[in-house]
Amino acid sequence: AQSVTQLDSHVSVSEGTPVLLRCNYSSSYSPSLFWYVQHPNKGLQLLLKYTSAATLVKGINGFEAEFKKSETSFHLTKPSAHMSDAAEYFCVVSDQITGGGNKLTFGTGTQLKVEL
Amino acid sequence: GAVVSQHPSRVICKSGTSVKIECRSLDFQATTMFWYRQFPKQSLMLMATSNEGSKATYEQGVEKDKFLINHASLTLSTLTVTSAHPEDSSFYICSARDPGSYQPQHFGDGTRLSIL
Numbered sequence: 001a002q003s004v005t006q007l008d009s010h011v012s013v014s015e016g017t018p019v020l021l022r023c024n025y026s027s028s029y030s031p032s033l034f035w036y037v038q039h040p041n042k043g044l045q046l047l048l049k050y051t052s053a054a055t056l057v058k059g060i061n062g063f064e065a066e067f068k069k070s071e072t073s074f075h076l077t078k079p080s081a082h083m084s085d086a087a088e089y090f091c092v093v094s095d096q097i098t099g100g101g102n103k104l105t106f107g108t109g110t111q112l113k114v115e116l
Numbered sequence: 117g118a119v120v121s122q123h124p125s126r127v128i129c130k131s132g133t134s135v136k137i138e139c140r141s142l143d144f145q146a147t148t149m150f151w152y153r154q155f156p157k158q159s160l161m162l163m164a165t166s167n168e169g170s171k172a173t174y175e176q177g178v179e180k181d182k183f184l185i186n187h188a189s190l191t192l193s194t195l196t197v198t199s200a201h202p203e204d205s206s207f208y209i210c211s212a213r214d215p216g217s218y219q220p221q222h223f224g225d226g227t228r229l230s231i232l
Contacts (some may be wrong), residue, residue, distance in 0.1 A: 003139070003214045032220070035218065036223075040225065041125075041207070041225075041226065041228060042225050043120070043122070043209055043211075043223035043224050043226050044160075044209070044211075044223040045223075046219050049219070049220075089161065090160070094220055103162070103165070104150075104162070104220060104221065106159045106160045106161075107158050107159060108159045109157075110160070111157075
């Protein structure tokens, strides 16, 4: 069984300040972890992924996330927020054991608001 | 460009009608496609896994006769909402797995379904 908990449903930051979106996971096996972004009425775009290689993962648009097994966390960060970062962010876990389709389990999402 | 095309992007229809949503993989063959439903301000819920040439696998609680899935070719899966009612109004998103890609799934831009 696998699950994902996104600790904050809403995060508000000022433009130019750091972003932290928190995610904790639970998985019976070695997980693959992802962060996706969704803009209004759009599908999901992959920001970054972790698959048991380097624990610090760099993604697109300046985002990065660190896999911490001891804390079962995979928090998403960005040093400086931009207005265009305002969107919904999903932390996602995939249990590699399921095979044949990489079934994904989504967190409940964090709405990021960026203010001037 | 987009690797998964979903059509239509928005549909409004009367209660009792059936609505078909198409999901096409572009530039790759997808033996497995996924259909998700997303309620406002909520996460994506997997409805079913669509397998080319065989029956779809539905998640618990999803009515097979209500949500008909057909995956007749390696690039096309369709979801038909039969005898739609207002409670079926939602945002439906498809995704497709590209075995040659580092991404677990590529997502379409979604379909906003509104039943009057």
